[in-house]
Amino acid sequence: MNYELADTAHTVRTLDIPRLDPRPSSKSLSSLNPATLGQIGTVAITTATQVDGMVARAHGAFAAWRTDREARRRFLTDCARELYRSAGTLAPLLTMEQGKPLDESDGEIRLAAKCLAEAAHADWDDDAPAHTYDERSAVVEHRPVGVVAVLVPWDLPILRMAAKIGPALVTGNTVVVEPPCTVALSVARAVDILKAVLPEGVLDIAVGTREAHSPLVAHPKIRRIAYVGSRGGARTIISHAARFLTPVAATTACGGTALLLPDADVENAATALAEYAFTNSGQTRCAPKSAYVPTDIVDDFCEAFAGAMRTLTVGDGMDPETTVGPQHSAHQLSIAEDLLRQSITAGSALVAGGGRGTDLPGYFLEPTLLRDTDGSTDFEDAGKAGPVFTVIGYDDIDRIVDRINEHSRVLSVSVWGADLDRTDQVAERVDAESVSVNRHDTTEAPAPLESATVTEFGMRGGRAIDEFLHSRVITH
Numbered sequence: 001m002n003y004e005l006a007d008t009a010h011t012v013r014t015l016d017i018p019r020l021d022p023r024p025s026s027k028s029l030s031s032l033n034p035a036t037l038g039q040i041g042t043v044a045i046t047t048a049t050q051v052d053g054m055v056a057r058a059h060g061a062f063a064a065w066r067t068d069r070e071a072r073r074r075f076l077t078d079c080a081r082e083l084y085r086s087a088g089t090l091a092p093l094l095t096m097e098q099g100k101p102l103d104e105s106d107g108e109i110r111l112a113a114k115c116l117a118e119a120a121h122a123d124w125d126d127d128a129p130a131h132t133y134d135e136r137s138a139v140v141e142h143r144p145v146g147v148v149a150v151l152v153p154w155d156l157p158i159l160r161m162a163a164k165i166g167p168a169l170v171t172g173n174t175v176v177v178e179p180p181c182t183v184a185l186s187v188a189r190a191v192d193i194l195k196a197v198l199p200e201g202v203l204d205i206a207v208g209t210r211e212a213h214s215p216l217v218a219h220p221k222i223r224r225i226a227y228v229g230s231r232g233g234a235r236t237i238i239s240h241a242a243r244f245l246t247p248v249a250a251t252t253a254c255g256g257t258a259l260l261l262p263d264a265d266v267e268n269a270a271t272a273l274a275e276y277a278f279t280n281s282g283q284t285r286c287a288p289k290s291a292y293v294p295t296d297i298v299d300d301f302c303e304a305f306a307g308a309m310r311t312l313t314v315g316d317g318m319d320p321e322t323t324v325g326p327q328h329s330a331h332q333l334s335i336a337e338d339l340l341r342q343s344i345t346a347g348s349a350l351v352a353g354g355g356r357g358t359d360l361p362g363y364f365l366e367p368t369l370l371r372d373t374d375g376s377t378d379f380e381d382a383g384k385a386g387p388v389f390t391v392i393g394y395d396d397i398d399r400i401v402d403r404i405n406e407h408s409r410v411l412s413v414s415v416w417g418a419d420l421d422r423t424d425q426v427a428e429r430v431d432a433e434s435v436s437v438n439r440h441d442t443t444e445a446p447a448p449l450e451s452a453t454v455t456e457f458g459m460r461g462g463r464a465i466d467e468f469l470h471s472r473v474i475t476h
Contacts, residue, residue: 029208031185034099034326035316035362043184045208048215051176054204055221058147058174061201066144066172076120076170078197083162084113086193090158094186095317098154099325099362100280102317109190112162119166122465130473138475144172145470146223149216151237153229154180154328155283155385157187164226165194165203167464173224177205178216182329184208214240222246224468249467255284255385256412257404258291258440259430261397261423264416266297269438270304273414274389276440278312278367281325282387283332286412288440289385292400295393302371302391306352309367314357324387326362333363336386340368348372348390397426405431414440 027045032038046054065072083090091105098105130138148168152161157179165175179187184207191205206216217225217240225248227237234250241248258273260266269291277288293301315322327333344350348370357366365387372392394400404413413432417423420437427435434441 027208029181029184031097031182033096033316033362034328035318035360035364037361040093040096041185043188043207046206051206051215051219054176054206055147055216055219057201058176058204059221061199062144062146062172062174065169065174065199065202069170069172072170072172073120075198075202076116076166079194080113080117080120082193082197083116083190084110086190087113090186090189090193092318093189094158094183095325097183097186098157098317099328100317101322101325102320104280105317108156108159112159112190115159115162116166119162119170119464122167122170122463124171124463124465124469127474136475138473141472141474142469143472145468146173147221148173148175148468149178149219149222149225150175151178151217151225151227151229152180152187153285154183155280155285157183158190160228161187161190163464164228168226168468169198169202171465171468173468174202175204176216176222177203178214179205179207181208217241217246218243220244225249226467227251255289256286256414256432256434256440258288258414258416259400259404259426260291260293260297260301261415261417261419261426262294262297263418263422264297265418266300267304269416270301271308273440274305274308274312274367277389278309278324278387281327282336282367282389283328283385285385286434286441288412288414289388290390290392292392292394292404295395298371298391298393302351302369305389305391306369309352309369312367314364314366316360316362324357324367326360326364327386328363330363332385333365336365336388339386340365340370340388343370343372343388343390351391353387401426401429405429412436412441414438 028042029045030042031040033040087106087109090109091102094105094109095102124142127139127141130140150161150164150168152164161177165177168175177187177191188205188207191203195203216222217237223246225237225241225246227234227248228251231252234252237250238248258269260269273288273291279287282289291301312323313321314324317325327336340354351369351371353366353368355366356364358364367387368389370388370390372390411432412434413430414436415423415427415430416438417426423437427437
């Protein structure tokens with residue numbers, strides 16, 4: 001990607017936007033490296049008073065920011081270029097804080113820059129004629145909502161932030177980002193890079209407010225909340241937002257699964273799925289966590305999958321030899337270990353893995369392969385994040401498709417087969433947010449598709465930008 005930095009600084013920076021000097025915070029968070037458990041640094045917790053100041057600045061900046069669409073496009077293009085150029089320095093911090101291998105962090109940041117660049121080219125009609133009656137006419141206007149709170153998760157924090165703030169900013173909104181405490185340093189650095197390009201008040205970051213009561217989410221001047229994370233987190237966010245009936249778009253769908261048809265290329269499918277499954281140490285929401293495989297080829301699939309696992313190297317993400325890093329936190333490690341323990345207790349057989357895979361002191365669980373011998377694996381368990389992959393044998397394709405379709409929160413399904421007509425027919429029957437054939441899409445990077453994963457709580461689905469616009473009718 002090649003970006004040219006446009007000279008747009010004069011467009012909005014000189015406008016009269018109020019500046020506040022919020023009180024400094026007396027509390028800070030320590031950020032730990034999940035591979036070594038060493039301290040990386042500290043970041044100040046944002047106080048409620050500081051949140052008030054951020055939202056006030058964003059509210060003040062909104063009036064000017066919303067007025068010039070072309071200027072916003074240029075600013076976002078500049079943001080994309082600066083983030084892309086900063087990947088080499090930002091990626092090590094993301095790896096040390098989140099745990100993923102360095103090349104994955106670098107790829108995430110560059111993909112985030114692409115999201116911002118694509119958002120800069122988003123297009124929409126500011127208004128459209130509605131139907132006329134009694135010699136009167138009506139126009140439907142599509143307007144930015146105001147100050148938006150974007151709450152990002154820890155799995156792909158820079159990418160998911162970009163996928164939200166790009167559409168929010170280009171449509172004329174101003175944004176305050178709230179990161180998880182465990183990746184606050186890297187997200188704050190990314191925000192600083194973007195703030196250096198953007199006008200004062202258009203983008204800011206609040207750290208450490210997502211505890212028992214969030215002064216950001218419950219703020220009366222926040223006009224929309226975009227949240228990506230767990231269902232439990234969504235419930236908490238929605239409960240805070242309910243005070244002012246602030247609309248919430250919560251993306252909470254669970255992980256993915258693969259479905260092999262009898263004529264699938266077992267070696268190719270197993271090798272590819274092993275790579276997809278353990279990206280980000282198995283902590284990507286839409287990565288495959290299980291595979292339904294015809295009973296008569298389960299042995300061959302397990303052998304090929306285990307062989308692919310043996311090519312993976314567990315370790316510190318900063319080590320260039322590492323292909324699988326640690327789990328992100330002690331809590332995340334306990335979730336993965338509990339899943340493994342419960343699955344074995346329920347009757348699944350351990351085929352490969354199950355240990356730590358390294359002598360490092362961090363939160364490690366090596367890639368692990370389970371075989372469900374009696375069909376007892378619960379789909380929800382198989383969808384949990386972590387480096388545990390379950391193979392489930394089947395004899396009745398219709399029953400398996402029905403089983404997948406019973407779970408409305410399935411984010412991604414891949415269907416594998418040699419007969420493409422037959423494979424496409426099965427894929428057509430699958431109800432999931434993303435369905436792929438002979439590959440497994442593991443990111444939600446393209447901004448136009450991001451809204452497709454939204455659990456619509458008081459929202460309507462559509463393009464990514466639609467999440468950050470509201471409509472009103474003007475009659476004449």
